[in-house]
Amino acid sequence: MSTNNILRIAVIGGDGTGPEVAAEGMKVFKAVAKLEGIKYETKDFDFGGNRYLRTGEVLPDGAIEELATFDAILLGAVGHPDVAPGILEKGLLLALRFAFDQYINLRPVKLYPGVETPLAGKGPDDIDFVVVRENTEDMYSGIGGFLKQGTADEGATQTAIYTRQGCERCIRWAFEYTRKRNKRKRLTLVAKTNVLTFGHDLWWRTFQDVAKEYPDVETDYNHVDACCMWMIKNPEYYDVIVTTNMFGDIITDLAGILQGGMGVAAGGNINPEPGGTSMFEPMGGSAPKYTGNNVINPIATIAAVAMLLEQAGY
Numbered sequence: 001m002s003t004n005n006i007l008r009i010a011v012i013g014g015d016g017t018g019p020e021v022a023a024e025g026m027k028v029f030k031a032v033a034k035l036e037g038i039k040y041e042t043k044d045f046d047f048g049g050n051r052y053l054r055t056g057e058v059l060p061d062g063a064i065e066e067l068a069t070f071d072a073i074l075l076g077a078v079g080h081p082d083v084a085p086g087i088l089e090k091g092l093l094l095a096l097r098f099a100f101d102q103y104i105n106l107r108p109v110k111l112y113p114g115v116e117t118p119l120a121g122k123g124p125d126d127i128d129f130v131v132v133r134e135n136t137e138d139m140y141s142g143i144g145g146f147l148k149q150g151t152a153d154e155g156a157t158q159t160a161i162y163t164r165q166g167c168e169r170c171i172r173w174a175f176e177y178t179r180k181r182n183k184r185k186r187l188t189l190v191a192k193t194n195v196l197t198f199g200h201d202l203w204w205r206t207f208q209d210v211a212k213e214y215p216d217v218e219t220d221y222n223h224v225d226a227c228c229m230w231m232i233k234n235p236e237y238y239d240v241i242v243t244t245n246m247f248g249d250i251i252t253d254l255a256g257i258l259q260g261g262m263g264v265a266a267g268g269n270i271n272p273e274p275g276g277t278s279m280f281e282p283m284g285g286s287a288p289k290y291t292g293n294n295v296i297n298p299i300a301t302i303a304a305v306a307m308l309l310e311q312a313g314y
């Protein structure tokens with residue numbers, strides 16, 4: 001936390017219904033802060049599609065430097081119907097994840113009592129696991145390009161890059177998390193070692209190496225396609241999953257629907273290093289057609305605020 005024990009939170013409401021849910025999350029934050037005697041400062045930032053359409057820039061000069069002075073960021077949502085796909089995602093969400101080296105994407109998958117799941121015969125005791133997704137590498141690296149763009153024989157590359165340092169820090173954090181969670185104490189690596197014989201071989205070997213430091217944690221491996229099947233069939237099997245960025249993106253939407261939908265799912269983009277700036281968000285997206293109706297379930301944002309407080313040491 002910053003000097004004088006003041007918890008500084010930057011609020012980026014973002015697009016569509018993002019500002020509405022962020023406001024609900026901050027109401028809960030303020031109530032908790034009062035009860036717990038937490039001193040805090042908050043500042044709103046108007047980054048998002050509307051600002052981009054007005055000014056032509058997603059993140060203005062100095063934005064990263066200013067955000068770096070905060071302990072945490074609460075992000076409502078990104079995605080605007082009048083802005084081409086990728087501009088806000090890459091220019092805001094991914095830019096912040098990368099700039100602050102938020103190398104953990106933490107996605108708790110918990111079915112709250114009274115919430116409906118599409119899985120027949122499964123309840124809150126069965127759907128309670130956590131996905132730890134690597135958040136800075138893989139196909140998200142932005143490496144690639146076009147060949148003969150716009151011609152009949154054009155081609156494109158989109159490169160997945162994995163580094164030893166990048167997967168090792170994520171895997172080690174996942175082992176620590178599994179130990180602290182202390183539930184089944186089982187960590188499942190989800191990858192595709194039978195096809196991605198370079199990048200996921202690096203993940204596999206790193207997983208085996210780090211596992212030696214955690215003899216109390218049971219290790220397990222699923223190919224990603226099989227994981228999609230078992231997550232539906234036996235969600236109760238999972239405790240903590242650690243996985244690569246792209247596969248993590250996909251399986252966390254699958255997992256999100258098991259917990260009742262994206263209005264319930266929260267995520268943390270965490271830089272666990274001392275002084276790191278982490279960012280917390282509801283996973284539901286900007287849902288632009290509902291803007292202003294106050295109909296979006298704020299529970300995901302409230303859960304994101306809970307994760308923020310936990311990361312801040314409360």
Ligand code: IPM
Pocket residue numbers: 089090093094249
């Ligand atoms: C998520 C989102 C993002 C991602 C998009 C909006 C870039 O789907 O946080 O899961 O792919 O990481």
Ligand code: MN
Pocket residue numbers: 249250253
């Ligand atoms: Mn996603």
